Amino acid sequence: MTAIDARHIELTYSDGTQAVEDVTIDIPEGEFFGFLGPNGAGKTTTIKTLVTLLQPTGGDITVNGYDVEAQPQAVRESIGYMAQETSIDEELTARENVQFACEAYGVPKAERTERIDELLELVDLAGVADKVAKEFSGGMKKRLDVATALVHSPPLVFLDEPTTGLDPKARIRLWEYFRNINEQGTTVFLTTQYLEEADELCDRLSVIQDGTIVATDSPDALKSQVGGDVLEIALVDPTDETTTRARRVARDAGLFEEGTVETTDQGISVASERARQAGPDLLVALRDADITVTGFDVRSPTLDDVFLAITGHPAGEQADDEATERSAELEGEVQ
Amino acid sequence: MSTISGSDSSAGAQSSGNGFVVxxxxxxxxxxxxTTRNPFVVVSSLVQPIIFLVLFTEVFGGVVGGALSEALGPGVTYVTYLTPAIIIQSALVAAAGSGIGLVDDMESGMFEKVLVSPINRVAMFLGKALSEVVRIVVQTLIILALGYVLVWLDTGGNVGTYIETGIVGAIGIIGVAIVFAIWFTAFSNIVALATRDQESTIIGANLLQFPLLFVSSAFIPIRNLPEWVQVVATYNPITYGVDAVRALMLGQDVLSVIEITTFSGIWNTLVPALTVLIALDFLLGGIAVYYLNRASSSGVR
Known part of the structure; x- marks a missing residue:
């Protein structure tokens, strides 16, 4: 069965901002799906339309077999949702927070105590179950938020940038939970701006830019689109003038049959099937052109390279601030 | 297979989890x-009324005494005169806190969390409003008890009749406090929803509170106030709240800003006062419901 079947979602805010232009997503049950894009690309707006918080201005969306516009109540009952901002009641204890969620989702009374203990155990908060959440660290609050999104064992969970702002240790810990949940059969819809997160967790991912999906595939397939390995060259003086010259050398040397040359912070990078073989020759060519190289490295492509190749700018670069703010706004009146 | 799952899903759409009351x-x-975990609440519903009731009776009691017997006849002590005002003041504080709680929920993400859950949206607001009612009932009972203690101390244990209208009157006092609180609760929620900012909500609700209390019949009989204050007091909802509670407390028609004689005794105060308050409740309540609807219906429906 299909967990999410969304066709041509379109969402224009009442002020005319078109946050989502054309998004089509088809996610089979059990998949770990990633939704990748820079700030303001439309990730949060898309997720909010999928969880019934925003009404799409165009398109058809079915979640767990229910139409989000005609059967919002059924959709709400069958999904777990974790918002980008940690959403817990800080005046309640960890246990009370999970209990409130249990009650909200109608977890039967007889199962509640056991379920609460089990979830607090899962997110490693059993030891502080009766402490008020105000005293928790950012990572602990986030984990508590995870627990509250899972009370009713939903077949589908939405995680909106769940690890943004967390330290690497806390992030890796959350990854384990997410992987666990997914292995137990839960479909996961994750948005992230971290490429390594998508690479690490997702079976398949879509890259969104300016409200439109620009690529959908498995992380490996996307990486292979880059075409070969990546050769990074650091220059002693990476000014515009030198990097432009270096790029010309790399292009005109005839060393790479096919490939792309980009400017990086340290110098330039070349992505090509022949990056490994032709690397030393390029260094010679650069020396002949009086360009001093301070370092070089050949590596397999990462999703960063994919991102750069597809969108034309590195991940994490702000695309459209205004749109993020708009989509983060709760009210989000739609036309 | 597809037909079976199809009928299953439509059956699922019918079930709405908990039911409204739950x-x-x-x-x-x-x-x-x-509420019980919030120190601000404990202070404002317990400590503040005690301070006001004790200080005001000690400081103003002697001065106002004469004016009181002139306005309401002998035997009315300042404590029994002031207790209704403190009840209304505390209801005002509780109502002002309502919007602050709402903004808090929006900032913490709990508002959205409930919206995305299967919880009925009307039930969500009703539950919150009822918690304010509970708070008002409890603090009204505490203030009534406190007033009793003060009278007891004043009279050396010989209280006589504390609430002229008896138990029914006491229940009536709680009822008036609730009816009174609704319009201000609505007002504070309107400010909260319009500004979505905690500080503005606190300022918006509290800025009004004190001046409104002083330009009303709360602390001193209206006829002893300057002319312009009397005019303002006539249009001040607090006058109607305080006078309604006071009528039940003292067992006489105390409403002097408008003269109604159609009914008898305390009903000459209760009927007009409650009419004014209920009208205000509907007016501001309606605006608040409109704002709440707008804030929560960005989803479907």
Whole structure:
């Protein structure tokens, strides 16, 4: 069965901002799906339309077999949702927070105590179950938020940038939970701006830019689109003038049959099937052109390279601030 | 297979989880727990009324005494005169806190979290409003008890009749406090929803509170106030709240800003006062409901 079947979602805010232009997503049950894009690309707006918080201005969306516009109540009952901002009641204890969620989702009374203990155990908060959440660290609050999104064992969970702002240790810990949940059969819809997160967790991912999906595939397939390995060259003086010259050398040397040359912070990078073989020759060519190289490295492509190749700018670069703010706004009146 | 799952899904759409009453209870419970954990609430519903009641009676009691017997006849002590004002003041504080709680929920993400859950949205707001009612009932009872203690101390244990209208009157006093609180609760929620900012909500609700109390019949009989204050007091909802409680407390028609004689005794105060308050409740309540609807219906429906 299909967990999410969304066709041509379109969402224009009442002020005319078109946050989502054309998004089509088809996610089979059990998949770990990633939704990748820079700030303001439309990730949060898309997720909010999928969880019934925003009404799409165009398109058809079915979640767990229910139409989000005609059967919002059924959709709400069958999904777990974790918002980008940690959403817990800080005046309640960890246990009370999970209990409130249990009650909200109608977890039967007889199962509640056991379920609460089990979830607090899962997110490693059993030891502080009766402490008020105000005293928790950012990572602990986030984990508590995870627990509250899972009370009713939903077949589908939405995680909106769940690890943004967390330290690497806390992030890796959350990854384990997410992987666990997914292995137990839960479909996961994750948005992230971290490429390594998508690479690490997702079976398949879509890259969104300016409200439109620009690529959908498995992380490996996307990486292979880059075409070969990546050769990074650091220059002693990476000014515009030198990097432009270096790029010309790399292009005109005839060393790479096919490939792309980009400017990086340290110098330039070349992505090509022949990056490994032709690397030393390029260094010679650069020396002949009086360009001093301070370092070089050949590596397999990462999703960063994919991102750069597809969108034309590195991940994490702000695309459209205004749109993020708009989509983060709760009210989000739609036309 | 597809037909079976099709009929299954339509059956699933019918079930709405908890049912309305349970949804109200879940939200009510959460807010009551939050209220008891909030030191600001404990101070404003317990400590503040004690301070006001004790200080005002000690400081103004002697001065106002004469004016009181002139206005309401002998035997009315300042404590029994002031207790209704403190009850209304505390209801005002509780109502002002309502919007602050709402903004808090929006900032913490709990508002959205409830919206995305299957909880009925009307039940969500009703549960919260009922928690305010509970708070008002409890603090009204505490203030009534406190007033009794002060009279007891004043009279050396010979209280006589404390609430002229008896137990029914005491219940009536709680009822008036609730009816009174609704319009201000609505007002504070309107400010909260319009500004979505905690500080503005606190300022918006509290800025009004004190001046409104002083330009009303709360602390001193209206006829002893300057002319312009009397005019303002006529249009001040606090006058109607305080006078309604006071009528039940003292067992006489105390409303002097408008003269109604159609009914008898305390009904000459209660009927017009409650009419004014209920009208205000509907007016501001309606605006608040409109704002709440707008804030929560960005989703479907």
């Amino acid at each position: 949804d109200v209870w879940i939200n009510l419970k959460r807010w009551i727990v939050k």
